[in-house]
Amino acid sequence: MSMEFNVHPMDGLKKQLGKILSVIPQGSRIYYIDYPVHSNGGDLLIMKGTEAFFKDYNIHVEARYSVLDFPEKLKIPKDHIIVLHGGGNFGDLYPVHQKLREKVITDYPDNRIVILPQTIFYSKDSEFDRTADVFNKHKDVHLYVRDTLSYDNASEKFHECSVYLSPDMAHQLWPIVAKSNPAKDQLYFFRTDIEKTSEQEQLELTGRGDYLDWTSLYNRFEKKSINLIVRIMRKGSGPLPMQAIWGKYTDYLVGKAVKRFSGYHSVQTSRLHGHILSCLMDKPNTLLDNSYGKNSNYFYTWTSGIKSAQLVVSNQTNQTNQPNQPNQPNQPNQPNQPNQQSQPNPMQPTPLGANLVSKIYQDAVFRKVNSTH
Helix, strand or coil: CCCCCCCCHHHHHHHHHHHHHHCCCCCCEEEEECCCCCCCHHHHHHHHHHHHHHHHCCCEEEEEECCCCCCCCCCCCCCCEEEECCEEEEECCCHHHHHHHHHHHHHCCCCCEEEEEEEEECCCHHHHHHHHHHHCCCCCEEEEECCHHHHHHHHHHCCCCEEEECCCHHHHHCCCCCCCCCCEEEEEECCCCCCCCHHHHHHHCCCCCEEECHHHHCCHHHHHHHHHHHHHHHHCCCCCCHHHHHHHHHHHHHHHHHHHHHCEEEEEECCHHHHHHHHHCCCCEEEECCCCCHHHHHHHHHHCCCCCEEEECCCCCCCCCCCCCCCECCECCCCCCCCCCCCCCCCCCCCCHHHHHHHHHHHHHHHHHHHCC
């Protein structure tokens, strides 16, 4: 008698990330560059998923640099892989990160460079062509993208690079267990930046439910702590281990998001990582598109098979059909399914609250003083 196993689609998406090992083999030594130091919780989820990926596959991070503290001149051994953070800032909307990305491509022609899953968007074709000219001069660039539109555009422009289709790195955190039983009906987790849409604005006029974004999720003490860390890292952290401090504090910030989402039966969001976090928690959620189609492209590419998730797109009657996936030998249309369910992620929100930075700072100073005696 055959047995059927009910495998969750999120297991398949997590397993799909394992294909990155074809260019970052287990045991590799890497430099991790452009990790986020700001209050956007989506980028923090990506960072936590990326660090979990490194840990799960025994990838050794020799050094980490953000856009705030990356040196003008940095010697990186040629046998070390340079890994650039993924996300949604590839293009001309966020030039600071794009300039760093292109600087790394230009300054390290002899290193393998891997860009973790990104969404690509350019408002100007001339800027896209300029970036392509930079990338195509490098002999060993591996670019992962999160949706089929980005894949098609990157494959056309970056003809000297290897381009792959992959889910977002946050899927490495699957599954995240809720911290409490839901007590409220619905959370409206809506973006408040340049990517919001008129459809979202119409929904906001209804005034129903609780409205949050990453910027309003954190209180003023937490925002001050984030800004303090940013200032210290921009100036140079000196003897203090600011990367470790930021790592611990972001555990708390991500944990707070998980705790807040846990309190609602369902989530409606225009934030891609509001959607992904809901899926990581297997929480019913409705995704609205952003200003340039990033959310809908991701949904059609990866998450439309998740029963607890749905997409709302204006002026579209057929919202559930996925477009054809690119025909790649190493990237099948549907993610492979693992043989068993993943174990719950042990990430827990720290109880230290808003004074966490102060405590970590004091501990770091204490260890530094003791190490000199």
